[in-house]
Amino acid sequence: MKTLTSLRDTEESAKEELEMYSVSVNKEKVDKVKLLKDRVFLKSVGIAIVLCFITQFIGFNAVSYYLQTILVSTNTNVMPEVASLVISLIQILAALCAAIVTDRWKRRHILLSSLIGVFIGLLRSLIFNAFMVPI
Structure with missing residues (x-):
């Protein structure tokens, strides 16, 4: 109800x-x-798909999957298992923290600051x- 009130300006709406x-x-x-012909739905699905592809192309999964191997190859004093757990x-x-910040501030301000x-x-x-x- 709080979210809808902030989006719709009035509590009645x-x-x-x-x-x-x-x-x-x-x-x-x-x-x-009818859903597949709806422009708003297609735009939302398109944005979600683009974001999924971006996260794959950034290489986050590759780094997280091979994190212990990467840490072993750096020859640090920290055990790779501990460093992986800390990360x-x-x-x-x-x-x-992102969920809390997103709830308190507008998403546009967060995106612009990032x-x-x-x-x-x-x-x-x-x-x-x-x-x-x-x-």
């Missing part, structure tokens, strides 16, 4: 939408052909690599 949803759930069957715990904490952070990081690495003299 949110209540109407909840009532309409509860009535339609009990009576209507989903027409799959996994950090990922869980980051996911929890975009600015990525831009600064890439700009820094570009400048660093441009002036780095090969040995």
Whole structure:
């Protein structure tokens, strides 16, 4: 109800939408052909598919699957099993923090701030690599 009220501006319109949803759930069957012709649905599915492909092309799964092998090849003093566990715990904490932050602030502000952070990081690495003299 809180989310619908913030999206619809008034509590009355949110209540109407909840009532309409509860009535339609009990009576209507989903027409799959009509759903596949709906532009909003197709746009949502397209965005989800693009995000899935991006996460695959970034290589996150490859790094997480071979994390212990990567840590062994770096010859660090930390045991690879412990380092892998610590990295996994950090990922869980980051996911929890992301859920809390997303609930409190608008998604657009979060996306813009992360975009600015990525831009600064890439700009820094570009400048660093441009002036780095090969040995």
